Amino acid sequence: MxxxxxxxxxxxxxxxxxxxxxxxxxxxxxxxxxxxxxxxxxxxxxxxxxxxxxxxxxxxxxxxxxxxxxxxxxxxxxxxxxxxxxxxxxxxxxxxxxxxxxxxxxxxxxxxxxxxxxxxxxxxxxxxxxxxxxxxxxxxxxxxxxxxxxxxxxxxxxxxxxxxxxxxxxxxxxxxxxxxxxxxxxxxxxxxxxxxxxxxxxxxxxxxxxxxxxxxxxxxxxxxxxxxxxxxxxxxxxxxxxxxxxxxxxxxxxxxxxxxxxxxxxxxxxxxxxxxxSVLGRADNVIISGGEKVLLDAVERAVRMLDGYEHAIVVAAPSEEWGQVPVVAVSGHPVVALAEVRRFVAERVGRPAAPARVVRFDELPHLTSGKPDRVAVARSVAAASVETA
Known part of the structure; x- marks a missing residue:
């Protein structure tokens, strides 16, 4: 029936x-x-x-x-x-x-x-x-x-x-x-x-x-x-x-x-x-950076522990040197500098996981559900010029 x-x-x-x-x-x-x-x-x-x-x-x-x-x-x-x-x-x-x-x-x-x-x-x-x-x-x-x-x-x-x-x-x-x-x-x-x-x-x-x-x-x-x-x-x-x-x-x-x-x-x-x-992250959200596997969800969890980065999104970006690298997308102007972000993540996730850069948004794009629109973030990051925190 x-x-x-x-x-x-x-x-x-x-x-x-x-x-x-x-x-x-x-x-x-x-x-x-x-x-x-x-x-x-x-x-x-x-x-x-x-x-x-x-x-x-x-x-x-x-x-x-x-x-x-x-x-x-x-x-x-x-x-x-x-x-x-x-x-x-x-x-x-x-x-x-x-x-x-x-x-x-x-x-x-x-x-x-x-x-x-x-x-x-x-x-x-x-x-x-x-x-x-x-x-x-x-x-x-x-x-x-x-x-x-x-x-x-x-x-x-x-x-x-x-x-x-x-x-x-x-x-x-x-x-x-x-x-x-x-x-x-x-x-x-x-x-x-x-x-x-x-x-x-x-x-x-x-x-x-x-x-x-x-x-x-x-x-x-x-x-x-x-x-x-x-x-x-x-x-x-x-x-x-x-x-x-x-x-x-x-x-x-x-x-x-x-x-x-x-x-x-x-x-x-x-x-x-x-x-x-215990959920570590999506199996398809893993990149190879310099020959090392990097779980972007783990990077994101670490980044979100920093002041001003509580709702940050971490996506992959192409790199001529490393193949792919993690990039942090964040709204506003967090006071924690890129160097500190890199050090903090490297200590917790490993050196290959250290974000290559931070891209600032006036407001991060979200779906109507309230979830971050990761596809839109990744597109914007790919098109953005390098901007460090």
Missing amino acids: TRPLRVLGSDRPEDVFVALREALAGGGSAVVPRDSGSTSGTDWPAADDTVAQNVALVIETSGSTGTPKRVALSADALLASAAASAGAMGGQGQWLLALPAHYVAGAQVLVRSIAAETVPVSYGSGHFDPVRFSALAAELTHDLRFVSLVPVQLGRLVDAAEQGSRPVADALRRFDGILVGGQALGEGLRERALAAGARILGTYGSSETAGGCVYDGMPIGPTVVREVHGMLEIGGPVLAEGYLDDPERTAAAFHEADGMRWYRTGDLGSVSADGRV
């Missing part, structure tokens, strides 16, 4: 919420939330396109690090993820939707709300403003209150609280749980958020796992994570059905082994004896 597809603009999350509730109950169409400002994918789906009856949601990936995909998620996977999240966060409650509904983290806020039988408060579109966020947080009425953010949003809230904004400080403390995902949460920002009274959980997951399935390093619910030849694989009921109309990609990413179905994340990492997951 199959069901039709329904495309809805993510600028109307209330419509996505209603349609998704119908889809999770087994009726209606499978929901395709889409960025209302995007022109990509407008030729899909056709009027007569359908998906398997169990598919409730299709997430179109941003393509920020590769070719976009259409991830098909079943109602069972979405609800299993919501149940696991509630178990890890101390119960079901009311959510503030502060992320676009066309990203899995935003869609999962709606799913968790449906499972909890609560109505989320939506931030809406536009620039993320801590004062506006705090006003909406005050509208939450349930005993348990939650929100899902990306690090740049959390950083703006913490900045405002540290600068003396009482409403923002109160909002941070108002939530019983703040999920932070989409990219690595730096230790500096984590410590500042905790000092401000925020109850945060760093999450790891993807559209293919119905969103975050590892909280603060530990798999939640029935999720299982294992290491295979230095790469992380995830198993459990939260896995997507695969990629629509792309059997080759589906077969490459999902496979059966040891009586379970697994998703190959493409991330380097390890799992300790007690099950704690």
Whole structure:
């Protein structure tokens, strides 16, 4: 059996919420939330396109690090993820939707709300403003209150609280749980958020796992994570059905082994004896610089420990001498000079990882999800003249 597809603009999350509730109950169409400002994918789906009856949601990936995909998620996977999240966060409650509904983290806020039988408060579109966020947080009425953010949003809230904004400080403390995902949460920002009274959980997951399935390093619910030849694989009921109309990609990413179905994340990492997951970075985010392997995610983590570089992005740039070199992209005018950045990174990651230069932006480009637009950053860095901090 199959069901039709329904495309809805993510600028109307209330419509996505209603349609998704119908889809999770087994009726209606499978929901395709889409960025209302995007022109990509407008030729899909056709009027007569359908998906398997169990598919409730299709997430179109941003393509920020590769070719976009259409991830098909079943109602069972979405609800299993919501149940696991509630178990890890101390119960079901009311959510503030502060992320676009066309990203899995935003869609999962709606799913968790449906499972909890609560109505989320939506931030809406536009620039993320801590004062506006705090006003909406005050509208939450349930005993348990939650929100899902990306690090740049959390950083703006913490900045405002540290600068003396009482409403923002109160909002941070108002939530019983703040999920932070989409990219690595730096230790500096984590410590500042905790000092401000925020109850945060760093999450790891993807559209293919119905969103975050590892909280603060530990798999939640029935999720299982294992290491295979230095790469992380995830198993459990939260896995997507695969990629629509792309059997080759589906077969490459999902496979059966040891009586379970697994998703190959493409991330380097390890799992300790007690099950704690450590993520080192993307396997495809490694460069060869002067004959040495350099993991750009490790460089970025080190750089973000420096004052003024908390939201810096590290990308690769071509070099006649070394082949490729790490380059730091940062907004504003951080006071730490390039020489100090190089020394700091070399001590922690190794000399070949020391950034070759720093490129300043008035504002780093971001996707609508709040994640950095690494493709746009890399293009700008490639076109930029050398500018040192």
